[in-house]
Amino acid sequence: MTSEDAHRSGFACFVGRPNAGKSTLTNRLVGTKVAITSSKPQTTRHAIRGIVHRPDAQLIIVDTPGLHRPRTLLGRRLNDLVYETWSEVDVVGFCVPADEKVGPGDRFIAEQLKKVSRRTPVVGVVTKADLVPKQQVAEQLLALQEVMDFAELIPVSAKDSFQVDELSDVLVSQLPEGPQLYPDGELTDEPETTLIAELIREAALEGVRDELPHSLAVTVEEMNPREGRDDLIDVHALIYVERSSQKAIVIGRGGERLRTVGSQARRHIQALLGSKIYLDLHVKIAKDWQRDPKQLRKLGF
């Protein structure tokens, strides 16, 4: 084998302002739903890995939360997670949406990235290219070029699958030569219960008021095959909120919202597990959990 057709393997992560489209892009690259996506910012908390299997390479994508100025202990932990991730990967994709001006938030990220970019190459990715005319995409690429030095710059649309394969090529070109790190077909190395908790959280976030996203956390307490039935799995999960007013929002009048959340989450979990499930959902108040180190640990942060 010459070095040109040698197999490559390694890690990539996407950074960018909240809502820049990082999770959607990860899903599109991996080809299945592994990272939580939501129209509300800062909803990705776990470094969920998606694995892109190609004949010539294996690309493991680590999805990080949006970087922001921290106000709570949770905020600081989230930022630490971002910096930690950058120093561990082979290439970083810096995502900026095509339909929003390159602004102070992006320059803040660029400043932080410059500290690692001496070691880790950074690829500039203009996301959501489908939302604006071509000319504006070109202008956005130029504007992005101003904020830092990139190994490469590329526009994509996860929605239309535009240039997603090209982005995969660009990221792979930055990986070192190496063997396959995960077996064929494996899409993520997150434990199943974490993915299930994320699917429930995603369902619970849909249509709730703006102040709620950061107050929601989900844990899967128990997951067992139903006795005497090999086609049914019992899943018991808790949705944590910070205040009783939030509990009322999540449950809804007469429990209606919680039932909708349950049936949506159940559909996605069944698709993930390929098995029928019974989902038992309860809402619990964990007062101010975002500021309480003990509670944060309990919820896996």
Ligand SMILES: Nc1nc2c(ncn2[C@@H]2O[C@H](COP(=O)(O)OP(=O)(O)OP(=O)(O)O)[C@@H](O)[C@H]2O)c(=O)[nH]1
């Ligand atoms: N039109 C269009 N919308 C997109 C595209 N990619 C993502 N979006 C939308 O943009 C919003 C944010 O996408 P996410 O993938 O959740 O963004 P994120 O950067 O992971 O957000 P955080 O988890 O908050 O950091 C969602 O409503 C997506 O549907 C795209 O290519 N085109």
